[in-house]
Amino acid sequence: MSLLEQIRGPRDLDALSTEELEVLAAEVRAFLVAEVSKTGGHLGPNLGVVETTIAIHRVFDSPRDAIVFDTGHQSYVHKMLTGRQDFSMLRQKGGLAGYPQRSESPHDVVESSHASSSLSWADGISRAFEMTGQTDRHVVAVVGDGALTGGMTWEALNNISDDNSRNLVIIVNDNGRSYAPTIGGMARYLNGVRTASKYQQLHQSSRRLFDHLGAPGRALYRGARGGLHGFLSRLTNNAALYANLDIKYVGPIDGHDVRAMEEALRQAKDYAAPVIVHAITEKGRGYEPALADVADQFHAVGQIDPETGEPIGSSGAPSWTGVFADEIVVQAENDPTIVGITAAMLRPTGLHKFAERFPSRVLDVGIAEQHAVTSAAGLAFGGLHPVVALYATFVNRAFDQILMDVGLHQAGVTFVLDRAGVTGPDGASHHGMWDLAILQVVPRIRLAAPRDAERLREELAEAVRVTDAPTVIRFPKGSVGPELVALRRTGDGVDVLREGESKDVLIVAVGTMATIALDVAELLAEQGIGCTVVDPRWVVPVPWSIIELSDAHRIVVTIEDGVRVGGIGTRIRQDLREAGVDTAVTELGLPDEFLEHATREQILERVGLTPTQIAEDLVAQVRGNKIPIARPVDSRPASAGPSSSHPDAAAPSADTGSTPFHPASR
Numbered sequence: 176m177s178l179l180e181q182i183r184g185p186r187d188l189d190a191l192s193t194e195e196l197e198v199l200a201a202e203v204r205a206f207l208v209a210e211v212s213k214t215g216g217h218l219g220p221n222l223g224v225v226e227t228t229i230a231i232h233r234v235f236d237s238p239r240d241a242i243v244f245d246t247g248h249q250s251y252v253h254k255m256l257t258g259r260q261d262f263s264m265l266r267q268k269g270g271l272a273g274y275p276q277r278s279e280s281p282h283d284v285v286e287s288s289h290a291s292s293s294l295s296w297a298d299g300i301s302r303a304f305e306m307t308g309q310t311d312r313h314v315v316a317v318v319g320d321g322a323l324t325g326g327m328t329w330e331a332l333n334n335i336s337d338d339n340s341r342n343l344v345i346i347v348n349d350n351g352r353s354y355a356p357t358i359g360g361m362a363r364y365l366n367g368v369r370t371a372s373k374y375q376q377l378h379q380s381s382r383r384l385f386d387h388l389g390a391p392g393r394a395l396y397r398g399a400r401g402g403l404h405g406f407l408s409r410l411t412n413n414a415a416l417y418a419n420l421d422i423k424y425v426g427p428i429d430g431h432d433v434r435a436m437e438e439a440l441r442q443a444k445d446y447a448a449p450v451i452v453h454a455i456t457e458k459g460r461g462y463e464p465a466l467a468d469v470a471d472q473f474h475a476v477g478q479i480d481p482e483t484g485e486p487i488g489s490s491g492a493p494s495w496t497g498v499f500a501d502e503i504v505v506q507a508e509n510d511p512t513i514v515g516i517t518a519a520m521l522r523p524t525g526l527h528k529f530a531e532r533f534p535s536r537v538l539d540v541g542i543a544e545q546h547a548v549t550s551a552a553g554l555a556f557g558g559l560h561p562v563v564a565l566y567a568t569f570v571n572r573a574f575d576q577i578l579m580d581v582g583l584h585q586a587g588v589t590f591v592l593d594r595a596g597v598t599g600p601d602g603a604s605h606h607g608m609w610d611l612a613i614l615q616v617v618p619r620i621r622l623a624a625p626r627d628a629e630r631l632r633e634e635l636a637e638a639v640r641v642t643d644a645p646t647v648i649r650f651p652k653g654s655v656g657p658e659l660v661a662l663r664r665t666g667d668g669v670d671v672l673r674e675g676e677s678k679d680v681l682i683v684a685v686g687t688m689a690t691i692a693l694d695v696a697e698l699l700a701e702q703g704i705g706c707t708v709v710d711p712r713w714v715v716p717v718p719w720s721i722i723e724l725s726d727a728h729r730i731v732v733t734i735e736d737g738v739r740v741g742g743i744g745t746r747i748r749q750d751l752r753e754a755g756v757d758t759a760v761t762e763l764g765l766p767d768e769f770l771e772h773a774t775r776e777q778i779l780e781r782v783g784l785t786p787t788q789i790a791e792d793l794v795a796q797v798r799g800n801k802i803p804i805a806r807p808v809d810s811r812p813a814s815a816g817p818s819s820s821h822p823d824a825a826a827p828s829a830d831t832g833s834t835p836f837h838p839a840s841r
């Protein structure tokens with residue numbers, strides 16, 4: 176039985192010798208490569224925190240001591256040491272989550288994968304421990320150099336002091352990278368330490384010297400290094416930065432020397448004041464294919480050949496990101512005012528080709544979405560057209576900047592939101608399901624959801640021409656589907672994808688939901704129910720022809736890959752009512768829940784968004800079983816809100832049409 180198999184919980188580490196710890200670290204690395212190559216996941220980051228995580232669980236007593244991982248993508252080793260070594264279903268339905276998850280273990284604290292929040296979490300927890308007299312409980316935050324570029328970390332550091340966080344230990348896991356090399360002043364500062372020639376030379380030469388002396392020599396080496404690091408800290412003036420923030424500094428430490436890490440953490444634990452332990456690590460450590468990956472050192476991989484690191488089973492179909500990556504270059508070539516902004520995700524969001532073609536016109540601001548947005552407002556003020564490319568879930572934290580810096584000033588900024596809707600394996604904090612609901616309240620904003628590659632190209636070209644309001648283009652993760660050709664386009668840009676034989680049902684499909692909508696229409700037609708399917712393309716503001724088409728049908732169904740509450744369907748309903756159109760409206764979308772990790776298809780099935788499920792419900796509605804209780808809207812007593820269980824609606828007319836629509840004055 177391997178050492179790793181004997182570890183059922185952190186306390187099983189206590190009896191291991193340094194040599195055994197080093198053997199364990201090698202076993203952990205072999206396990207990570209063997210398992211994550213099968214399932215995909217954050218292989219590089221976790222290979223980089225093996226010794227750090229072992230040392231944490233040797234020195235601290237989780238779960239009595241709270242361990243907080245920033246972003247959480249580097250918590251696989253933590254899971255392995257806390258009784259979870261079945262990675263066969265990692266990030267899959269019913270399997271281990273790719274991030275800490277409280278339902279899995281009491282050792283897990285923070286589930287959100289949104290970066291730069293760990294120090295705020297740790298500050299709060301450590302204050303709570305102190306204020307409740309639990310002064311023997313420690314808090315450990317593991318924060319990467321990339322996460323340190325996020326503003327929240329500095330808000331937290333400004334609040335952490337030895338008045339209130341005596342039991343707080345911050346481990347800076349400094350591997351010099353986010354995906355790509357970390358940018359900005361903070362990164363330069365840390366890089367200065369990491370590459371300080373004195374640190375490198377002294378570390379390497381002393382290590383070689385003492386290694387020749389065998390185990391006693393290694394023990395001696397470790398003792399000597401403690402002094403060396405103290406000397407270097409003063410030398411590189413590192414302590415100064417944090418000391419001025421009322422935080423002690425220990426380091427830089429070789430984050431792959433498990434004994435050195437353990438000594439540093441014990442020192443930090445005994446400090447009785449907030450301490451930063453600066454660990455120098457390597458993303459992808461011990462796995463040549465990861466180390467050789469210049470792009471992102473296997474930050475997040477799909478299934479790979481464990482020997483070569485080569486991807487296995489990639490479909491090769493064009494991705495939404497790839498279509499955007501090509502089109503933004505076309506737009507940038509035609510319009511020199513276009514500039515790109517990424518928050519440390521150049522390649523994942525598809526700005527890499529733009530950056531290769533026009534290096535000076537693409538900015539990487541680090542993991543700093545709020546800064547990205549307001550800086551974009553400044554760029555627009557200066558006559559440029561910024562294109563801010565983010566994952567949809569990360570736009571949440573920059574809502575106020577979009578509202579008050581871009582929207583209020585009517586700035587022509589385009590937001591391209593990748594991974595919109597249900598993403599799947601990254602779980603609750605990665606589904607891009609809130610963007611439509613939260614952004615549609617920004618006055619004058621224009622929201623587009625392309626249904627296929629052609630519409631993405633078309634709508635991006637339209638967006639970058641808008642110079643007096645924010646525009647948003649949002650699309651899902653993964654491969655782009657086949658082109659969905661329209662039968663006709665209305666004067667205000669709505670694509671009619673299918674005309675119903677009769678006007679029983681109108682489906683307004685948002686973006687890629689058009690595919691599902693067309694399948695629903697086929698199923699309804701088999702039941703003799705006429706169904707028209709339209710794609711608004713620009714869903715906010717609601718095009719007028721949506722109002723007119725709705726008035727001509729018995730039931731309007733909206734389908735969106737976003738949270739239903741406050742979604743586009745709600746907006747359409749409100750616009751219909753304002754226009755005096757009382758057609759029954761059924762809004763379909765994602766529930767206001769935190770959705771689990773599983774495949775996109777599994778989640779859509781669970782929430783009832785498959786064609787069969789939708790069609791069954793609509794057949795029942797059309798056949799009268801579930802038509803809402805119909806009372807003309809204006810006959811409602813003033814106090815009544817929408818009918819409790821059914822959308823408000825006029826009685827369905829005898830025939831399938833309703834009286835011709837007479838537009839109220841707008």
Ligand SMILES: Cc1ncc(C[n+]2csc(CCOP(=O)(O)OP(=O)(O)O)c2C)c(N)n1
Pocket residue numbers: 220223246248249288289290291318319320321322323348350352353354458474518519520542544569
């Ligand atoms: C707010 C936010 N923006 C972007 C991301 C995407 N993201 C996930 S991990 C990562 C890089 C993190 O770098 P670092 O903190 O240095 O951790 P490492 O992977 O190097 O261990 C990024 C940008 C995120 N999780 N959260």
Ligand SMILES: CC(=O)[C@@H](O)[C@H](O)COP(=O)(O)O
Pocket residue numbers: 246248288474475523594598601652
């Ligand atoms: C942790 C994080 O935020 C990213 O690394 C994310 O896991 C990548 O997601 P994609 O695989 O969709 O690019």
Ligand SMILES: [Mg+2]
Pocket residue numbers: 319320321348349350351352353357
């Ligand atoms: Mg890093």
